[in-house]
Amino acid sequence: MAIRRLKKKTTVELLWPYFLKLLKKRPMYGYELRQKVIEQFGWKPATVTSYLVLYRLQRGGYVTIEWREQRGKPARKYYKITRKGEDLLEEGIKYLKEFSSKLLGK
Template identity: 75%
Template sequence: MARIKRKTTTEMIWPYFLKLLQERPMYGYELRQETQKRFGWKPPTVTSYLVLYSLEKGGYVTVSWKEQRGKPARKYYKITKKGEDLLQEAIDYFKETYTKLAA
């Protein structure tokens, strides 16, 4: 059971990030914190940023820098239409899988 939990969380962060980004743009650290708060587990730091880079490169999220008073600018991620479509595909897949397993 530990393996399936790891596979559907730590090794598959992107659906969680896209789900959170549907609500509002967020920066990387904030996404990690919100994942822990909402889903009950905290993604590894390096993996999180690799996933965000991959989502950006694939066109699933866009990036914008926001200045802050007296602090370094933060990189905010925002889900795109392509990202919304990918998230819906993932949700449909998990619903279908659950239905088959629960039958």
Template identity: 50%
Template sequence: MDHERRGQWLRGVLDLCVLAVLLRRESYGYELAQSLDAAGLGPIRGGTLYPVLLRLQRTGMVTAQWREGESGPARKYYRITEAGGEMLRRTAADWETFTRGVDTLLREVATR
């Protein structure tokens, strides 16, 4: 996949993807990046992920708490808030409608 194109697509949906991962369970930055990569989004660098987490925290979509590590430095754990969950559910429905339209158009391209 073209990395530049992937980056453009991610800018529009990374907030939603982060919230979707956090809906499963609370997590810290590196673990979030691994989950996003495992979901097929590719590697997400800290310089991309941490500003998203900060924005989500500032807007009340997630909370953050530092915790001592069992075998290493403290980690900042992120948890989705009720407001974040509500926003995610609303936006997921909008995303479904949007991607359905894009899929319809791209299927036409594949058949030509």
């Protein structure tokens, strides 16, 4: 029970650092981001949660959106990290490192 709750708190409820980390490499669209989280981090974020987090990141100025036309398909909404988003990611990673260091006694 406690481990399951810990995993939820560090994955589902903490989705934004995963997205910003991936977007630091290159702009991506929502479905692609979800797939990359599965591939690189080994867990599957819910669709609604993913788009809610992306909306909040965009509203906060941490990502911008760009519509890209696709030949014969609907345009896709790509997300791109901003400087503000990079700063937030850096601060978040720093906090997580300090937290885990204290927890592990290093």
